[in-house]
Amino acid sequence: MSAAAKIRLFAEMALVPGTEAVLPGAASHYLCTVMRQGAGSNLAVFNGRDGEYDCTLVTPHKKNAVIRVNRQTRPFEAVPDLWLLFAPLKKDCTDFVLQKAVELGAAKIIPVLTANTASGTVRLDRYQAQAVEAAEQCRRVDLPGVAAPCRLDELLSGWEPSRRLFLMDETGKGAPAATAFQAEAGHPAAVLVGPEGGFSAGEIDRLYALPFVRGISLGPRILRAETAAVAALSVWQSVAGDWITREKN
Amino acid sequence: MSAAAKIRLFAEMALVPGTEAVLPGAASHYLCTVMRQGAGSNLAVFNGRDGEYDCTLVTPHKKNAVIRVNRQTRPFEAVPDLWLLFAPLKKDCTDFVLQKAVELGAAKIIPVLTANTASGTVRLDRYQAQAVEAAEQCRRVDLPGVAAPCRLDELLSGWEPSRRLFLMDETGKGAPAATAFQAEAGHPAAVLVGPEGGFSAGEIDRLYALPFVRGISLGPRILRAETAAVAALSVWQSVAGDWITREKN
Numbered sequence: 349m350s351a352a353a354k355i356r357l358f359a360e361m362a363l364v365p366g367t368e369a370v371l372p373g374a375a376s377h378y379l380c381t382v383m384r385q386g387a388g389s390n391l392a393v394f395n396g397r398d399g400e401y402d403c404t405l406v407t408p409h410k411k412n413a414v415i416r417v418n419r420q421t422r423p424f425e426a427v428p429d430l431w432l433l434f435a436p437l438k439k440d441c442t443d444f445v446l447q448k449a450v451e452l453g454a455a456k457i458i459p460v461l462t463a464n465t466a467s468g469t470v471r472l473d474r475y476q477a478q479a480v481e482a483a484e485q486c487r488r489v490d491l492p493g494v495a496a497p498c499r500l501d502e503l504l505s506g507w508e509p510s511r512r513l514f515l516m517d518e519t520g521k522g523a524p525a526a527t528a529f530q531a532e533a534g535h536p537a538a539v540l541v542g543p544e545g546g547f548s549a550g551e552i553d554r555l556y557a558l559p560f561v562r563g564i565s566l567g568p569r570i571l572r573a574e575t576a577a578v579a580a581l582s583v584w585q586s587v588a589g590d591w592i593t594r595e596k597n
Numbered sequence: 598m599s600a601a602a603k604i605r606l607f608a609e610m611a612l613v614p615g616t617e618a619v620l621p622g623a624a625s626h627y628l629c630t631v632m633r634q635g636a637g638s639n640l641a642v643f644n645g646r647d648g649e650y651d652c653t654l655v656t657p658h659k660k661n662a663v664i665r666v667n668r669q670t671r672p673f674e675a676v677p678d679l680w681l682l683f684a685p686l687k688k689d690c691t692d693f694v695l696q697k698a699v700e701l702g703a704a705k706i707i708p709v710l711t712a713n714t715a716s717g718t719v720r721l722d723r724y725q726a727q728a729v730e731a732a733e734q735c736r737r738v739d740l741p742g743v744a745a746p747c748r749l750d751e752l753l754s755g756w757e758p759s760r761r762l763f764l765m766d767e768t769g770k771g772a773p774a775a776t777a778f779q780a781e782a783g784h785p786a787a788v789l790v791g792p793e794g795g796f797s798a799g800e801i802d803r804l805y806a807l808p809f810v811r812g813i814s815l816g817p818r819i820l821r822a823e824t825a826a827v828a829a830l831s832v833w834q835s836v837a838g839d840w841i842t843r844e845k846n
Binding site (some may be wrong): 351416425444448451452485486487488526527565566567568569570571575578583585587589590591593 | 674694697700701702723735736737775815816817818819820827832834836839840841
């Protein structure tokens, strides 16, 4: 909705008020070439660890623009400890899931390869670029992590058991989402959404046998995979995450 | 996710077990021309008021296919009394909102024209066709209503006050979504999502002055309009709608 008109950029760099610094290449390109900003223009920069800073473009350059860091405008703030595990979908749907997961405050996004996962190739660099862009838009000051794709069985065998793994179970056997999320609020969490073809019966059995897995139902209608991902993240944030208080950055 | 392989069609027609009947033109075209089904093929048909029926294609025809209605497989079931009011967005985003709203069980969808609404033309026939397609996919047995676009002020002046109007307030002044929805569970409800440019200050003031309006916050991050729509519907269903029980159709 009405994002601030001011340009907001992620840049992997130190941000020290009162100093000048060179913007990395991609950020310089975006600011000076794509957005055609000139000397004196105002922008917000975050580096994923120190909060957000008001900055001024001093020397425009397509690769090595110089900015002055004026002052911190927001402190660093982590999102809640919620991961999204999703089986890559068709390109449009994957793009959509990535963008929405960042807006909805997923701390980490892990592409998971399951028996029925359709997409053979995962373009990790592209996924990461999309996550950065979404973080810039939605005003996150952290950088959402996008992990390399991982096979479901590998992911499960290395799982830290204190993190609840909420399985979006389309068979309807799971518990109602809000109740289940709320009952385990305070625990690190992950929501797992299967591919268009669903999980295999073997995957479902293996998942339910694990002590940290909780089966979840998202109601009586059939949801597409991307809808299930967005719905699960939204409901979790609203009953166990940072939508409980009314603070707005 | 794994929808039944069987073709599922909405058709505006009487469905009486043991009888044969002619499918309407659009459904005939889809079944026989697009999906190339031949005599004897099995399908599910719902008419939006009598539940779902197992049917057999008797005489394929591109305009007037004849089916036999075998038996009712699911009774009629209404979705909860939740409306979505949204300001039309760019085409892709509007398509997305319509599809997801149907999956998420919105009973009625009303395009609302606000001060900052970008899209000048609303293709109501196209919206309705998309809603039908989404209903077929997600196994609804009712037909989601898509209303003609309406100006916000007109909509408000004719509002039935028993229906709570939950305003997605991007200024952050609203109450946390889950709490507010749960507090008024049982009331007919509507969620209102503004355009990309947000509501005008005058619109916000007018809305908050109305006794049936409740301001809602969807957390600290800036959500795009289409994300806010999907999030609001998901959270409402999960704390006040039909995701509370675990029944699956």
